[in-house]
Amino acid sequence: MKIILIGYMGSGKSSVGKALATHLSVKFLDLDAKICAEENKTIPEIFSTNGEIYFRRKEAEVLKKLLEREESYVLSLGGGTPCYGKNMQLIKNTASVTSIYLKTGLLQLKERLIVEKDSRPLIQDLKTPEVLEDYIRKHLFERTFYYNQSDLTVLTDSKSVEEVVHKVVESLD
Numbered sequence: 001m002k003i004i005l006i007g008y009m010g011s012g013k014s015s016v017g018k019a020l021a022t023h024l025s026v027k028f029l030d031l032d033a034k035i036c037a038e039e040n041k042t043i044p045e046i047f048s049t050n051g052e053i054y055f056r057r058k059e060a061e062v063l064k065k066l067l068e069r070e071e072s073y074v075l076s077l078g079g080g081t082p083c084y085g086k087n088m089q090l091i092k093n094t095a096s097v098t099s100i101y102l103k104t105g106l107l108q109l110k111e112r113l114i115v116e117k118d119s120r121p122l123i124q125d126l127k128t129p130e131v132l133e134d135y136i137r138k139h140l141f142e143r144t145f146y147y148n149q150s151d152l153t154v155l156t157d158s159k160s161v162e163e164v165v166h167k168v169v170e171s172l173d
């Protein structure tokens with residue numbers, strides 16, 4: 001069993017993934033954390049030192065490696081992972097994978113991302129909440145095409161992490 005969590009920045013992939021893996025007693029993998037460990041840098045440091053193209057190459061390479069693992073796990077992707085190269089195709093073609101789109105509304109995303117902008121290079125320079133909201137609206141629209149290719153969708157608005165875990169488990173049955 002391989003569960004892959006997909007969704008926009010701030011949708012809760014990392015938090016829900018960790019809690020879900022504990023609930024299911026399987027290994028938790030976070031793609032960003034793996035990339036950071038391999039590069040010995042934070043995500044903002046990778047973007048500022050090596051650039052986004054380098055990050056996307058590394059992201060695809062680490063994803064491929066993790067998909068080749070035989071064990072059961074919950075894997076949380078980065079928000080952009082399914083939207084680049086052949087990543088989504090690869091996820092769909094890998095045996096035993098269930099991909100789940102954590103679908104979160106614009107205003108909830110904005111609220112969460114306002115306070116966590118600095119850890120996310122794509123939005124760290126956006127100066128006002130209004131500009132951030134406009135950015136998320138457009139970016140989310142562009143990315144939804146990829147997110148919608150997930151096997152399952154779970155709506156997360158007004159749910160705690162534990163409630164989202166519960167919904168995910170329900171949707172897997």
Ligand SMILES: Nc1ncnc2c1ncn2[C@@H]1O[C@H](COP(=O)(O)OP(=O)(O)O)[C@@H](O)[C@H]1O
Binds near residue numbers: 007012016112
């Ligand atoms: N369902 C939720 N309810 C409340 N806060 C949440 C929920 N899911 C995530 N968060 C918070 O939102 C922020 C972004 O979550 P994170 O798991 O890092 O998202 P992602 O990995 O999708 O970018 C974190 O501060 C996290 O604690």
Ligand SMILES: O=C(O)C1=C[C@@H](OP(=O)(O)O)[C@@H](O)[C@H](O)C1
Binds near residue numbers: 009010077078079
């Ligand atoms: O949406 C994106 O392109 C990104 C999302 C981030 O992960 P989270 O979705 O966990 O914030 C991280 O991979 C990087 O900052 C790029």
Ligand SMILES: [Mg+2]
Binds near residue numbers: 076077
């Ligand atoms: Mg994350």
